[in-house]
Amino acid sequence: MNRYPLWKYAIIVIALLVGSIYTLPNFFGEAPAVQVSAAKSSVKVDLAVQERVQAALAAVSLAPDVVTLDNGSLKVRFDSTDKQLKAKDAIQQALVPDANDASYVVALNLLARSPAWLTSLNAAPMYLGLDLRGGVHFMLQVDMPAALTKKAESLAGDIRTGLREKNVRHSGISRNNQTIEIRFRDMETLEAAQRVIQDQFLDLQTTSAPDGADFKLTAVINPVAAKRVQEQAIKQNITTLHNRINELGVAEPVIQQQGTDRIVVQLPGVQDTAKAKDILGRTATLEIRMVDDSAEARSAEFGNGPVPFGTERFMDRNGQAVIVKKQVILTGENLTDAQPGFDTQNQEAAVHLTLDAKGARIFKDVTRESVGKRMAILLFEKGKGEVVTAPVIRSEIGGGRVQISGRMSTVEANDTALLLRAGSLAAPMEIIEERTIGPSLGAENIAKGFDSVTWGFVAVTAFMCIYYMLFGVFSSVALAVNLLLLVAVLSMLQATLTLPGMAAMALVLGMAIDANVLINERVREELRNGASAQSAIHAGYDRAWATILDSNVTTLIAGLALLAFGSGPVRGFAVVHCLGILTSMFSAVFFSRGLVNLWYGRKKKLQSVSIGTVWRA
Structure with a gap:
């Protein structure tokens, strides 16, 4: 009657094993590090760069704990923030002699101390929000x-x-x-x-x-x-930053205006800060202009004459000069979508653009009137313009679909599409301040947050063990498993845990044990009605399940409403709340019954169960 088949115990063992593996990284903590990434698609971070970094560190007598090269970035880990800051300055001087033409992005980071075998299983600690661990703080200056x-x-x-x-x-x-x-x-x-x-x-x-x-x-x-233009520029840039950070997958970012021309960006729990810095710092804007093919322009291209009035000189990706007119036909504001792909003719990497109605109409008129002439597609990044491609217009182009191609790699096509898709910046921005910030509520609040969960767990388990005896012990073990699985799921999803999330975790402990209270009281009721011990256990779990399901589903609906309509701290609370409900239904019912069946199920002549005092009428 009260026996689980082998496959159910296998599920429990697998859940415990997976939960333990993905919870473990959270106990190793994090260490300060410096991360080096490529700022240009033509630059690679390889072993030669690693040797240059190690030589630069040796020159200032710094010995890193670990140096790893993976996924196109170099991560150098240290045991203190003082060494981290000193190392960043040394690496910056070695790799970026000219700040205006940087080939590498050197940024501060925090790396997990997890062992290599855990990392190989993609087991990583969950992110902690700014109110628990901090993150990266950027201040951007908008060029009004x-x-x-x-x-x-x-x-x-x-x-x-x-x-x-x-x-x-x-x-x-x-x-x-x-x-x-x-x-x-x-x-x-x-x-x-x-x-x-x-x-x-x-x-x-x-x-x-x-x-x-x-x-x-x-x-x-x-x-x-x-003034209206400046206000719109700030608003558009903030919206664009939101879109770019969403593309990066950063949870619960803080993006807000400071003063009249500055934007503060706080990224809680980010891992690849170098990539975030690169994406935020890049001011990719698209412009479409006509190429000047006059004799004077041709002479200026080869450096044999001045640039004609009303034109500008840009370089293409082959290093050749192109003279384009100053008049802008279309900008990134007319762009509705940008997707990476391939050129159908030569299978080279390309970016496919979709224009809005106004842009499509202008593009159609211009191409109709300029057949046989060249049109330049320029991409401006960090204030520098580059001609991506300057094809000859063969015929009128309608439909609002444009393709950018021209000696770009697949990675470059993906990055360009991301920047354009996220929206063009109304004005260029420059990172004027960057730092890793500590917990906004302080270490004391972090300790209090963990203490609240710990002491809540201890108080609940103590009560359950005293009141329900052995069944209380089973319930307490199930509660510990619930906490284990909740932390594991948060780590697997790489969710950001905030202080409200910790409050939700403490609340989940009380809600999870409620299911076991219902089960235990139902078993007691069956015993009071004269049922045998085995029958009471069976009926207690079966008849309590409907009540447990109803209460958890209604609570889950409320949690999903908070997740859908809330923002910031409310969403952080809702995420942990909803996940905790799901894990509690597994641990409180499926796992705890497995323990009870394992302990009592094989006893054919069971006379009594240890479930505390059964008061009879």
């Missing part, structure tokens, strides 16, 4: 003048189109930083242009003045519009 310059460049192109539509002739439109200058041959034409600008471009304020034999109309962004 660049945002205004970008807006002015866009307005200059729009003015050119607006004057053409109104048939107002001008002698040239140029942009000087955030100022747009338009020249006319007579005052009457200038006044006509001024009326067009005042009617169509409310964000601009204009002034006119003679300029030699001509007349010059100067347009600048008015203060109200400038």
